[in-house]
Amino acid sequence: MAVVSEKAISQKEEVVDKKLVRMSLYYAFVWLLVGMLGGVLTSIKFNYPDFLGYIPWLAFGRLRVFHLNGVAFGWFTTAAFGMAYYMVPKLTGIKMVWPKVSYVVVYSWAVVSTIGQISLLAGYSQGVEVGEWPVWVDVPVSMIFALITTQIFFTIANRKEKHIYVSLWYLTAGFTWSTINYVLGNLINPYFFAGVDNAAIQGFYLHSVVGLWITPMGTAMLYYFMPVITKNPVYSHKLSMIGFWGLALFYPFTGAHHYLFSPIDTWVQTIAIMSSMMLIMPVWSVITNQVGTMKGKWHMLSSHIEVKFMVLGAVFYVITCFQGPTQALRSMQQIIHFTDWVVGHAHLAIYGVFTMWTWAGIYYIWPKLTGRQIYSQKLSGWHFWLSLVGFAIMALTLWGAGLVQGGMLNLESNVAFIDTVKAISPFWAVRTVGGTLMMLGAACFVYNMYMTAKVGRLVDEDFVSNRQEVLV
């Protein structure tokens, strides 16, 4: 049945093009650091608007979109490509078809995304939220997405493993949705739909990036690594399918919840709110499955860094899943929309959940990719705690700031706008501290991975047969 076990997989290790995956992940590491640095610099500007002087390339608006695209596309998407090139061969039992195409994808993605990022600083933003790269970057990006999607499809068509494991569902669907969605959001919508319709469809695009790209990629990783690491079969396969269909059915409808109370048709907004409620379902199915799969393996939490990150991500996913539906309610929107509350939510999901899960996966596969054991457990520990503490600081201050500003603007009268800015500026200062810790955590991680590849102890018989004790 649907059991992906370590034993079944390790025999097929040679189907993975290790160099390719390594390259992808290295490139993702670069954007992880640069993207987060962009975030920290932006956050300093909240308290010191004159920070970095008056250079157009480093103006607030430009750095802010540089940060967002740097982490969403530079880091997460690049890592997802790498992970797909790892998981798809493992789950199909064959090498990727057209091995050269993989390199075309990885290289051209590296070049194109770098150009995209630089063009944002140079002032060529397209003005589409989460799709700011200009149109001449969007065209090759769409082609790259189409290429890797096709490649995955053909690999699956030729697969040796009869069963299509749930991760493959998420991967293929996620890649297909995203190819279509990227074209729709970046090449069609901004040029053919005006005003209110443009906003509605852009909400749809934006939410499909988070719901039909980042979420399925992260979920695919979770469903893959959870059973492999714990050596337990997935708790319930049926549940994972329910989650998948819930996602496919409800996510696309939620787009308009980004523009509630705007001139977008009220019934569209109402559907968006209702389907936001329904999203509890796919989230809970993932969480239930995770908890179920951990059964009897909770002791690994103290010794395995990958398990730590996986469980932490799940805890944050539970919070996301309560927060998202509540904040879609109209009464809640009055207060928290347009405030830092939403920024806190976005980081909770993308950083707190999916970045954590990606890290869990990388900690697990890095020794396989490099043939060396993780260089330093101390650094992994620092990575974990800096990320957790830094993020807790950041999330709490953002939510606090959102409530304070939203309350002042919407519940009190006679408040000058600037007074709300002054009221939350201490929160922003603390947020910078949190963000810096998060970045340091990521730096520990990247350094650790780099050193592993260079000087880590070689993987030996002991490591393979007795992984648990070696890899803390």
Next chain:
Amino acid sequence: MSNVTTSFKGAMLGAGVGLYFFAFFVGYAYPAFFSKHDVPKVKDYKGNIVAVRGYTEQEKLGKAIYIRENCWICHSQFVRPIGGDEKRYGPVSQAGEYAYDFPHTFGTRRIGPDLAREGGKRTDGWQYGHLANPQAMTQGSIMPKFVWYFEKKEDGEADITRPTEEGKALISYIQRLGTSIGDWRNPEGEKAAGSTVAASAPTFTPQMVKEGKVVFEGNCAGCHGLAGNGQGPAAAALNPKPRNFTEGKFKYPVNAKDSDLFKTLEIGVKGSAMPAWKDSLSEAQRWAVISYVRTFKK
């Protein structure tokens, strides 16, 4: 058997992708084609249906710059029918007002105030002074200084009296925002004089003067200068110039009493950069700042 499952699974995947299109057509494409949002017509503030005019070339350039600098990251562009929105920004936004927007700039965060009804709220001079140096206009602002939309003075500083073509275009776009519904700030028939309540001035105390100083330095000094001489950092861009309080002369009316100044503060001075303060300063703060303004007279 295996082939059957494979094609079954393929069909299921097709269904998954189909759901995306299903949602797109029901929730987004259908309203786009049938709800007629893109008809450039709105109800003006008097309730008549009027046409919205397209952007001029200059405004188009202005919007492109608005997008280039990602102003929409900090400024939303729709007034909601809830909360403090209407009172703070003006009439609720209507679909027709956006009919010419490719792409839209609704925004999702208000790090600064909503700009949907910004047009006509301030004079061009105020806008230029603010664009080059927001902190001079609003103490404590965190908006960046967009100095590269101005020619440079000898000393390398931005000259707020000489915006570049792009700077002019940006402000022309800002001044157009929300004006499709007519001049709603100055409804016909009502005198711009505004306040109907004739306020009577309290007696000024040293305590009030002290509080007034704080209010003045935070809100007024950018234009009127710390010394009250009308030479604040933003003054150069303004016409008419901010009042020089050291002369002790006023216009509205000449020999304005404290209650006249109170009214001026409430409604601002139309046709000048002098803003209305009724929504951002309490009555007590307004009296306090007047008591402080009176102290400048030599």
